Amino acid sequence: MRLALLTDLHANREALSACLAHAEQQKADQYAFTGDFVGYGADPAWVVDTVMQYVARGAVAVQGNHDYSVTRETRPQMHAEAREVIEWTRGQLNAEQMAFLRELPLTEERGNMLFVHASALDPIKWEYVTGIEEAERSLRATHCKMVFSGHVHKPSLFRRADDGRMGSHTPEPGARIVIRPQHQHLVIPGAVGQPRDGNCSACYALYDDVTRELTYFRVPYDHGAAARRVIASGLPIVFAMRLIEGI
Template sequence: MLIAILTDLHANREAVTACLAHAAQKKAGRYAFLGDLVGYGADPGWVIDTVMDYVRQGAWALIGNHDAGLLQGDGQSMNPVARQVVDWTRAHLMPEQSAFISQLPYRIEWEDLLFVHANAWAPEKWEYIDGVMEATRSMHATKAAITFCGHVHMPTLFHMSLTGKTGEFMPTPETSIPLNRQRRWLVIPGSCGQPRDGNPAACYATFNTETRDLTYYRIPYDAEAACKKIIDAGLHPSLGRRLLTGN
């Protein structure tokens, strides 16, 4: 089975549409959405409805920190721009959309795979995996052979040997990577809705459960349309402009 992994969708309808269409062309049999369905972008309702539809068809979905922010009132832990978007998003959601967010789990385990938004050691704390040290901590916190994480908006792959030595690998898009069973793996697909590695193309990844092959993808989309929607909605213009640069 081919699993398509999308994370940090951030209410970006154009990017999500492009990634889902590409995954369908690759004949993905299941989808995993690793959280942050909302925040930053101007189409939160559409993105939530789309993920709800996929979940009804058997997809997995997690809660992210921006999703949780909708449920937490004043959002004091966020910066002012992110807090503004949370307040705006909350005002633009239907009750059933908010209810869906409130029921999302922090983690999902399936066979020898773990799906989380932030990390495996404390997924509800939203701490980042910024490098080898945090990746090692996360892999030590689970028995899963492969952990799939969001939260970090740059595609990265970490691997840990049987002796506990952890390495970091920057994946090349559309290059199949065999995840052999002699190592533990931590996969960060990068953000679908707001990439931050200097490349504006949307990110997502696929994993073949039979061959154990992982493939990262960069998908061009109409970032200018997504940018215009953000500005027209009255959200901070920087949130739109960064979609054009990927920074």
């Protein structure tokens, strides 16, 4: 199976379309969406509908913190721009789309694979896995050999060896990484809809469980058009600038 791994879509129609087209060219057999389908971008309804269509065909989908927030009462500590986007997003989604987001699981297991938006240790806390310590906590929380996460908008890869030693790897786009079956791996593909590593190209990854190879991709897309749609929707301009600058 060639599994396409997409996370942090953030209502970015242009980026998601480009990544799905690229994954099809790579002959992906199945898809996994690890959360944050809404927030920041101008097309939440289209993105949620697209994920729903893939789920109906067997894809994995788990809930992200933005999906959680948009279907529940807004937290008072949330900063003003985030509240504005959440409230706007609620007005863009119909009852079916809201129910889909609300009912998504926090985690899903398939074989030796675990799918979660943030840390597997306590998914509802939405911990950012940005280093070795957080990655080790996440991996120790599950028996699964492969953990696929999101939340962090930069591509990264962590390994916990069979003797417990931890390691990390900065993936190069297009390079095939051999996955050793005796180790645990935590895979963060980077964001489809809002990359934050200074590169505005969309991110996703592909895992082949037969050859045991993992490949990260950067997919150029019309980020200018996506940014203009954010502005035209009346959303805070900072979210448009992030798409242009990749930060």
